[in-house]
Amino acid sequence: MLLTGKYQKDSRLGSLPLEVYDTIVRSLHGDSRTLIAGKFATFIAGLLAAYKVGQPALYLTVTVLMLVGIARALHIMRFNRLAEQSLNYIELKQAELRYRIYSGGYVGMLGVMCFISLATTNDQIAHLILISATLANVAGITGRNFASLSVVHVQAIGVTIPLVLGLLMFGTVYHALLGCLLLPFLLAIESIARHLRATLLEATFQALDNKTIADRFEAALKNASHGMAMIDRSSVFVVVNACFSELFGLKDGRDLVGTSLCELTSEARRHMSISASSEHLLSERIRQCLIAQERVQFTHTRPDGATIEVTFNPMNEGAGVIVLEDVSARVKSEQEIRQLANFDPLTHLPNRRYFAAEVKARIEKDGGDAAFSLFFADLDNFKTINDSLGHPIGDKLICAVALRMKSCLPEDGHICRFGGDEFVIFLPGMTGRHECERFARKMMAEVAKPVLIDGHLIIVGSSIGIAICPDHSNDFDQLLKMADLSLYEAKSNGRDELFFYSETLGERARRRQELEVDLRRTVHKGELQVHYQPLFDIHTNRITCCEALVRWHHPTLGNVPPSDFIPMAEEIGLITKIGRFVLETATAECAKWPDDVRVAVNVSSLQFQQSNVCDVVNAALSKSGLAPDRLEVEVTESSVLNDLHETADILRTLADRGIRISLDDFGTGFSSLSYLHQLPLHKVKIDRSFLNSIREDKRSLVLLSGICRLAADLGLRVIVEGIEEADQLDILKKQVHIDEAQGFLFGKAVPGRAIRQMLKEQAEPKSRPKLKAVAG
Template identity: 35%
Template sequence: MSLKTLQWLLAATVCCFAAATFYLSYVIVARQDALHSVSRYNAAWTVSQGVSEFMRLEHRLAAYAIPGRNVSHDELQLRLDILFSRLAVFDSEAEAIGHERSIRHFIESDRSHLATIDNLRQALQTVEGLLANPPVSIPDAMAALAVLEPLDAQLTSLAARAASHGASLAGEDQAALQRLHTIFTALAIGLILCGVALIVLLLNQNRLLMRAQGRLRNLADRLQATTRSLQAQNERFDAALENMSQALCTFDANGRLAVFNERFAALTGLPEHELAGATTEEIIERSAGRLQVSAFEQIARRQRPLVKQKHGALFTQELEDGRAFSVSHEPLPDGGWLATYEDISERRQAEARIAHMAHHDPLTDLPNRTLFQERLEFAVSRSRDDGSRTRVFLLDLDGFKDVNDTLGHHAGDELLKVVAKRLESSAGTRRLAARIGGDEFAVLDETPDGTEASLEFARRLIAFLSCPYAIEGKQIDIGVSIGIAEHAGDARHPEDLLKRADLALYQAKADGKGRARLFEPAMDAHLLFRKTFEADLRGALQRGEISVHYQPLVDTETRSICGYEALMRWQHPVRGWVSPAEFIPVAEDTGLIDALGEWVMRQALQEAARWPDHFTVAVNLSAVQFRSGALARTVISALAAAGIRPERLHLEITESVLLAASDQTLATLHQFKNLGVRIAMDDFGTGYSSLSNLRSFPFDTIKIDQSFVRDLSTGPEALSVVQLIISLGTSLGMETTAEGVETEAQYACLQALGCTHVQGYLFARPKPARELDHAASPPLPEDAAADGEPSKTSQGQIAL
């Protein structure tokens, strides 16, 4: 049977009971009126009226408990007040019709009458309490019915006795009629009460069952959903734990291992089943029998104070086996702690290698110019403070160019390595030997020796370094010239000391090479030449002596030209081609670099506008140009005048730009980036802190310096460095360009390593714009023209 059918049946039953109740009430009233008309005995009438009102109260309560009967609280309260008034009549002492016929006399005639009245009074007071706070709930109404139900029989008995009392005066027939009426009334009331109780119970039971069923269904659905969610979350959590690069562990408030991954197990050296639920002391104790102290035991020594103090920390732990771990220790709210352990050994080794490369020459492994200048600055500063001696020896190999020309660059490189070893052994631990470029070396001397001792040391160097060399089965004879400069009060800056040593070296070579010369004030005549050189440079642009040459940029994969790099050239009317390495520093010192740089920028962009639309043009920028604040306007104006897309312009900067970077410099670089101009890091690896520079700005291209490319096919160290730079660029999403590619072997190696672009004499020398052939493929080495023009490889480049 459906729930709806059951509800209809219950409603029909309620209606039947209600109809029977109204009918019985009607019969009672009619019979009472008949009896009253026959016998006017006040006691019987009063009691009957009280019982009638009592029944009406019960009837109203029963109807109130049935939904939809529209019985109000006021009606119930009215019925209750009527019964209280009837009760007051029962308590009256006498009535007008005589004491023997008074209701009081009838009640006091039997103790049970008094008990019934007392019970009625208590019951009415209880019901009054249940009905005191409207609206009255159905349970309260049912409770009121339950309180009144025991009085049905008592009041009925009381009414019967009252009727009997009245009827005894009227006759036996009235008494018999009254008894029948009482029995009939009692049965009808009992039937009504039982029916109402049954209906209420069924409704309550049905409601409770439906509610319980709904709750159970919702609970089951939620439990299933929660189970699925927890299962998926656990699977993701397990996958994350096992695939993370760090070892991870979580200890609870009792110091026992709660969560860990495979990498943590490897860190402790124990199987996983021995780790679950173990404390740190138990883990260390179980791994104590091994030959080597576990990594976790060494790290845990630093974690113990953090665990006790409930502090968090991030630190690096060096292990006995040379490895290094980055440890993050954090306390948890429940009293436990969580830690991650990342093996940073390879990263630190890579950083150390790159830092070493930034301060050391890749060919000879001697300190490079950067490190030499740092040490020189410190020495000069100390000399100014305490008056100690500081001397600089500049060495230049005599005849080295002939070795390169006759035996090749490889033999020249091997010779430089042997020279470096001899120089380093001669310098010993008291002096710093460095290679500052090409075949130039330097020695920093901070010993207290006098001038004569310095000259003697220089002569020993000349004699030792001039001894024959055996390179590739051949004897090589070279010489060396040395310029010496000592710190004096008028040399306030390290650059002054280097310039004086350079002047002394120039004089030593002029004296016939193989000599050592101390700096003398007369050598400052070189400054006069410098001023003449500056004057010639100032007018070079107006006289049309400055030009722009272009060297192709080749796609490594297809070996096709994809762009050009713009290189400044100066053809002096007397000196001929002047190396950019000579005039660019002068232009930077004098401020001419801004005008020269803007001219080259506009010339290169105007020429690029006539190239195929996919060709790019690379222009170099100097750190000095960023100081004026007008660089961004110059580039934007040149792009607009040429009418080419910003994406075709590549701006190349060296690490010196970032080393001296100000907020204005970084803002200018970001302005270029937002325009769409691509930025390249030039000569990567030859400066200082290359990795930090790559992090400071999002470059598009890394240019590998030719010093690494030159030894690529013969030196494993150079191969490792180039491979590292290309891998670094790939991981950072940057392109890589190799400079100075001169052999097919170098090209093939770079192609295999995944280098993006290459440039060098293997493909073409820098040429004027009129000689460029965009449609031609880059020539093979034997096809390359040897026009004698200075190249980027040999003469440097414009740093715009």
């Protein structure tokens, strides 16, 4: 029995909640018309008995009885008027008290009438009338007043005492026995009343519990975010909430209880809230689920685009519960997640993973008959555009290029953004070299058209690598690698080119892969070598510095040129290890040389990006014991260009330690002259390209002389590298201001022991080397 929640106990009512007490009091005051009729009959019986015996006392008690009966009836009618509204505890308590007084007084007067009649007269007719009327009213005590034991007790005591006394005083044994027999009768009435009261309370509590459950269910149903309905085995709705109607597109708030499923779906279709196909789907599937008593879940899309998920749960006796949920937001989120997972967020083209899965599925479907071509496209010099105009413009350019490439595709073609500025195109059925080249040229021409972005007129070229199935391979991943190799070859041939895959290209790639494996193993074992090329002071004819150059002697290929393995090391992430190895080896070697000879070590742009250059240099100096002023750190213009401010900060830190800074290959980059005052430089190395035409072209000589003079005026030492012929040296000595010279004319790079021998000979005055060709 529920006594919690809404139906709480009231301490003033003992164990009864207010709602139960209200029910009890109302039951006492019910059916006033029957009560009045009974009281009128009792009054007539009392009047008849008084008339029969002519006893004035009886006339008086009958009159009092009538007045009490009238007062009781008026009280009941007044209470019923008040009871149309909710009554509080005090009002109920007062009503019960008045009822107890009136009802107790009424039956008490009946007992008094019997007592007067038995004690003062011997008229058996009068006795019979009054005792019969009294017992009739006593019988009604349980039927009318059982809800309140206090009322039953008052009435029972009020009528029993005078009636039993009257019977005992009559003086006969029979009357005395009758009086004694009335006592258990009245006790039985009290027991019956108590039992009926318990039954009433139990029913009342059960009704309240059911009401609580019903209220909670109704509140939950009303406030549920889902549409919920219950249908019987005939597909008729027995419970429906408002959200259910709304999700069906019925906005009129009509109660659907008693409506069949078919009627609902037809009405929804008339309101254009579901389509004809959805109407059939809903009604048929739910009807089948009712028959099979199976749980099912499916979705349907309304004409307004909303996605509704329908869940049917079977119940006993062939009924079921239907739950509707608007999952439009969830479906949209899932679509967005799929979009992010499968498509490039910038261009909205398929990404490489989704593209590969789709193409592989197409290849698998075609089986051994697959025939297609793959185009691997890349924009030329895109990084320069990004660096000079900014990434936002670069992103817009990527989008514009993607649209142009997509516009060139045939109807069954597919394109994806592979990453960065790279795109891959899949063209089924196109396998001829001529038609592939025609398509590629068309797309390259479309991409190369000028595009205006944020006020910048941009022209960008593209390079394309092509692989064909089945000519080159039947495997997608292998073809993708082949197309990538072809693209690399196209870009190596001058950009704005296309290149078909060939076995020669594949063989070259395999050799490169083998060379990469060998390079990794060589670096891991520390088998690279460091050679040193001397720099001569052009005034004293002495070696003042040696440039450290890394060399790789392959066991089967012989000497591998640095131009082959250094770019490879940068691509595969080995350049930082190699740079640290060269720096540690060179400083250790320089520590064995005379104190006036320095060593120069080149630091690449990737070393600035991938490692803490200052820490690496400091560690090498500490390990070798070399003085900082005997180390020269060479940087190229390309390494400075990546991040001028950060690079300048690093170089200033090194210069503050006493390390000398050189700008290598000066004159080959962008805005070269601006670096001369932005960087903490000590030396400038003029690139060998300035020497190519100084003998024939006077302007080249003037340009070289001007640059050297400018550097000297800024307090920088000037070195010219790449001197290979004696007449070049003569021109430089006579017409150009330089401090040091380097090149094959003076000697190639040699191992450390050879440099030590040269420096030893230099220390002997009679054998001091001259500025002329050195052996080797």
